[in-house]
Amino acid sequence: MNKIVLGLILGGILGILDGLTSWFTPAVRSGIVGIVIGSTFKGIIAGILIGVFARKVNSLALGIVFGLAVGAFLAWIIAFIQHGYYFQIMLPGAMVGLIVGYATQKYGAASQPLRA
C-alpha cells in the first residue's frame, strides 16, 4: 500500500475513533455525529498530507515530527472553531498525527521509479 493511501486510511480510522470517544464527554455528546464527521475529515486530511510528506522525505524522525505538527495544527483549528477544549482536542490530534507519521514512514510502500 502506498504511503498516501496508508496515511488516508489510517488517518480516517483514527479520526473516527477520536470522534467516537467524545461520547464520554457529556457536554458534547449531543453533537457527536458532527464531531465524528469532522474528526474523520481532519484525520483524512492529516493522513494525506503526512503521506505526501513521507513520499517526498524518507526519514522516520522527520516523518514523526511532521505528523505531530500537522495533527496538532489541524486539531488546533477544530479547537479554535469550538472555542474551547484545546487540550482535549489538540493532544489526541497530535498523537494521531504522530502515529500516522510513523506508520507512513515505516510501512508505506515507496513509490516505484518510472521505467524507460
Next chain:
Amino acid sequence: MKFLPDQVIARLQTEMQTPDLSGTRYRALKLIGRGGMGAVWLAEDSILHRTVALKVLSAESSSAGLAARLMQEAIILARLEHPGIVPVHDAGTLPDGRIFYGMKYVEGQTLDRYIEPLSLRQRLQLLQRIAEPLAFAHSRGIIHRDLKPGNVMVGAFGEVLIMDWGLAKIMAATSEDHARVQAEEDSASQHSPGKPLKEESSIAGATVHGTVLGTPGYMAPEQERGDVKLIDHRTDVFGLGSILKYMMRDDRSDAHSELAPRPLRAICNKAMAAEMSARYASVQDMAADIGKYLDDMPVSAYRENIIERTVRLVNRNRVAVVLVLAYLLMRTLFILFSRH
C-alpha cells in the same frame, strides 16, 4: 648402540614427507595440515610470486584409487568457480610420481573457532553465506558429502569458503555423465562390494555401494548406511543442518542448547530429518527459512500458536504498539477525568 634423538627422527620424517617439487614452479615452505588422503603444504609460486596451498598425495597413500580421487577432487574444484569455493590453480604429477593440485591459500580460521565469540544472530548470518556456494555446487551437479565446521574456512576479511571436496560426488546431469558414472560404478562393483571402509577403497573416483564416506556425527543416515545410490543434494542439507546444530550448541557445556528458540530448533530438525523426503528440498530453502527467522517472520518448519504469533508481531512492531497503547491510555485518562 646409539639411537637417534626424537627431534632428529621427527625431522627425518618431515623431510621424507616433503614433496619433491624440483622442476616445478613451487617451493615448499611448510606443512599446513594432514588428512586421510594426503598433506597440504604452503608453497611459493615462483612465477606469480604468491603463496599457494598444495595438496599432495602422501607417500603411504599412493594407490591408483586415491590418486584418481585426488585428481577427481581437483577436477571438481575446477568446475566450481564461486567466491565461496576455494579455487584450484594447478594439478599434475610431481617428479616423485605423487599427484598434487594447487589451490588458493586461505588465511583464516575454521568455522568452529571463528564462531566462538559470535552471537547466535551472527552465526546464522554466516550459515546463510555457507549455503550460497553449496547451492552453486548443487546447480553444477556436485554434492560435497563432508560438511562440518572444520571444512568451512572464514578468511581474514570475513569471506566464507567451503574446503575439502575430497569426498564430493558428481551427480549425473547429462546422459554422458550418466554413462560415465554407470561405467565407473560397474567397474567398482567388481572389486569390493558392500565392504564398509574409508575413501581408500574407491576406484577411479566412483564410490562402491556400501562404502561409508563422511565424518561421524555429521553424516546423513544414508551415508552411515553406505547407501550411495540414495545420496543427493539433500545429504548436504543434512550436513548444513549439522552445522546449524553445532552453532546452536551451548558453548559452556557442548550440549545442544535447549534454550535455542523453537523455530530455529524446528529448522535444524527438519534439515536433519532421518527421511530424506522430510528434509528441506534444497539448501536455498533452508537458507530462506533462516532468513525469515532473522527477519522475525514465520518459518516454514514451525507452526506458531496464536500466542507466539502475537508475541512475534508485537516484537516486530514494538514502536507502533507502544504508540497505539500510549494513545489509548491518553484517551482513557481523558475519559476518566472528564467524568470527574
